[in-house]
Amino acid sequence: MKTIQNYINGELVEPKSGQYLDNYNPAEGKVYSLIPDSDKSDVEEAVKAAKAAFPEWSSMPIQKRSDILNKIADLIDKNHDRLAEAESVDNGKPLKLAQRVDIPRASSNMRFYATAILHFASESHHMDGEAVNYTTRTPVGVAGCISPWNLPLYLFTWKIAPALAAGNTVVAKPSEVTPMTAYLFSELCIEAGLPKGVLNIVHGLGAKAGQAIIEHPDVPIISFTGGTTTGKNIAATAAPMFKKLSLELGGKNPNIIFEDCDFEQALNTSVHSSFANQGQICLCGSRIFVQETIYEKFLNAFVEKVKALTIGDPLEDGTKVGAVVSESHMEKVMSYIKLAQEEGGKVVVGGNRKKLEGRCSEGYFLEPTIITGLSHQCRTNQEEIFGPVVTIMPFKEESEVLEYANSTAYGLAATIWTENLKRAHRVAHQLKSGIIWVNCWLVRDLRTPFGGMKQSGVGREGGWEALRFFTEPKNICIKL
Numbered sequence: 001m002k003t004i005q006n007y008i009n010g011e012l013v014e015p016k017s018g019q020y021l022d023n024y025n026p027a028e029g030k031v032y033s034l035i036p037d038s039d040k041s042d043v044e045e046a047v048k049a050a051k052a053a054f055p056e057w058s059s060m061p062i063q064k065r066s067d068i069l070n071k072i073a074d075l076i077d078k079n080h081d082r083l084a085e086a087e088s089v090d091n092g093k094p095l096k097l098a099q100r101v102d103i104p105r106a107s108s109n110m111r112f113y114a115t116a117i118l119h120f121a122s123e124s125h126h127m128d129g130e131a132v133n134y135t136t137r138t139p140v141g142v143a144g145c146i147s148p149w150n151l152p153l154y155l156f157t158w159k160i161a162p163a164l165a166a167g168n169t170v171v172a173k174p175s176e177v178t179p180m181t182a183y184l185f186s187e188l189c190i191e192a193g194l195p196k197g198v199l200n201i202v203h204g205l206g207a208k209a210g211q212a213i214i215e216h217p218d219v220p221i222i223s224f225t226g227g228t229t230t231g232k233n234i235a236a237t238a239a240p241m242f243k244k245l246s247l248e249l250g251g252k253n254p255n256i257i258f259e260d261c262d263f264e265q266a267l268n269t270s271v272h273s274s275f276a277n278q279g280q281i282c283l284c285g286s287r288i289f290v291q292e293t294i295y296e297k298f299l300n301a302f303v304e305k306v307k308a309l310t311i312g313d314p315l316e317d318g319t320k321v322g323a324v325v326s327e328s329h330m331e332k333v334m335s336y337i338k339l340a341q342e343e344g345g346k347v348v349v350g351g352n353r354k355k356l357e358g359r360c361s362e363g364y365f366l367e368p369t370i371i372t373g374l375s376h377q378c379r380t381n382q383e384e385i386f387g388p389v390v391t392i393m394p395f396k397e398e399s400e401v402l403e404y405a406n407s408t409a410y411g412l413a414a415t416i417w418t419e420n421l422k423r424a425h426r427v428a429h430q431l432k433s434g435i436i437w438v439n440c441w442l443v444r445d446l447r448t449p450f451g452g453m454k455q456s457g458v459g460r461e462g463g464w465e466a467l468r469f470f471t472e473p474k475n476i477c478i479k480l
């Protein structure tokens with residue numbers, strides 16, 4: 001059985017306690033590796049190493065930092081197949097998805113910020129002959145980066161790439177539910193010649209190792225992606241310590257389908273935006289609103305498409321829906337399907353655990369589930385489920401769907417389907433979400449601001465936003 005190690009000060013090391021946690025293969029429901037159950041003392045070592053590495057890394061010529069990050073990206077590409085398989089086994093996602101999306105995006109994240117930092121410039125402001133201001137942006141110090149289990153290497157690199165490119169050193173903690181690709185990544189960092197202590201990866205529980213990073217006085221900046229409740233706890237610790245915080249949290253995203261949409265495109269993309277990665281993407285459109293004139297037609301066509309999705313062994317070619325990430329997450333999702341029924345909802349497709357044959361017979365598979373007949377205000381339509389479950393509701397007109405769409409505590413993403421350009425602009429403007437897709441979903445340009453309003457988060461990732469977050473601005477005013 002593979003034993004994962006922490007990556008501290010350039011070396012792969014055991015947790016100080018010698019204690020390990022079980023790591024499950026969700027498609028088999030079996031333990032297949034061990035993860036360090038790191039504690040405060042491991043985090044202390046990691047922060048010490050990151051602090052010691054900071055002066056050299058932060059003052060290294062940018063081109064040299066960029067070259068090292070690009071080398072890591074090259075190694076991700078070189079190890080594409082191995083990493084994709086590891087991601088699929090660790091998370092339960094279809095191998096094809098890991099091959100097409102997760103691993104290519106991880107190397108794009110590294111390459112994007114390796115290049116972006118070369119073009120990152122600061123502003124200057126002239127005061128009509130009186131004075132000139134110029135603003136410098138310098139790395140903050142040791143950054144704490146905490147990432148979740150749904151897109152493990154993709155979101156891990158989405159944080160550490162801008163942090164490192166900007167000249168910070170990092171103590172990172174991947175999710176204890178999916179630690180494998182971050183571990184393999186640490187081997188690639190060693191191979192790429194990343195100087196020791198620049199990146200440190202501490203594995204373990206959120207409440208123990210994660211909390212120790214958040215509350216460490218020498219970690220002044222935190223970037224977190226995960227659940228809203230965990231985000232609140234992190235903010236409660238970090239805010240009184242005046243740490244810089246970036247929080248990318250949950251979503252309950254509306255997918256709004258107007259009668260004048262391109263029907264086939266709206267239909268096909270909605271299947272994808274509902275069930276990609278088993279619905280475990282914070283951007284999934286979990287509430288589908290369809291204009292009443294096409295509601296029955298859309299529902300019938302959607303049901304047929306969803307029934308045809310192949311739920312299966314994630315390693316098999318034809319699989320479209322793999323396992324959800326853990327037994328406890330499967331139970332959480334099932335509890336929401338039960339709640340939906342108690343709230344008067346009708347399960348028109350799915351609703352059950354799916355039992356497979358052979359090696360996956362004990363795996364955590366759920367049928368893609370469609371629920372109708374619910375009000376937009378019920379808990380099922382207000383709380384994040386984060387699984388292969390969507391609700392569909394009819395609406396009459398624009399003002400009504402805007403009220404429904406904006407009615408949750410979340411404000412991450414929204415999708416609008418219409419061929420009417422004026423309507424698209426009008427609705428996009430009124431939706432309280434940080435990300436709006438018109439006639440598409442999850443089309444990503446890494447230069448754009450990424451993040452949510454309301455309880456979906458604080459701050460934005462992506463492009464210059466992330467480089468601004470990971471640097472400290474200083475304005476210097478010179479009298480002319």
Ligand SMILES: NC(=O)C1=CN([C@@H]2O[C@H](COP(=O)(O)OP(=O)(O)OC[C@H]3O[C@@H](n4cnc5c(N)ncnc54)[C@H](O)[C@@H]3O)[C@@H](O)[C@H]2O)C=CC1
Pocket residue numbers: 146147148149150173174175176177204205206207209210211212214225226227228230231233234248249250251281282329332384385386
């Ligand atoms: N926005 C998103 O992309 C995600 C949302 N979720 C939502 O969150 C719910 C709970 O899922 P969890 O696995 O519990 O996610 P979580 O939000 O607790 O975990 C995310 C990361 O935070 C760490 N963490 C947990 N407590 C911490 C603490 N006190 N200090 C520092 N780090 C801490 C975890 O170890 C993990 O690395 C899911 O059911 C889903 O609804 C989960 C993962 C990603």
Ligand SMILES: O=C(O)/C=C/C=C(\O)C(=O)O
Pocket residue numbers: 148150151155158225226248280281282283444450
């Ligand atoms: O950056 C992206 O393309 C996607 C990010 C997705 C998440 O942050 C998430 O699902 O948590």
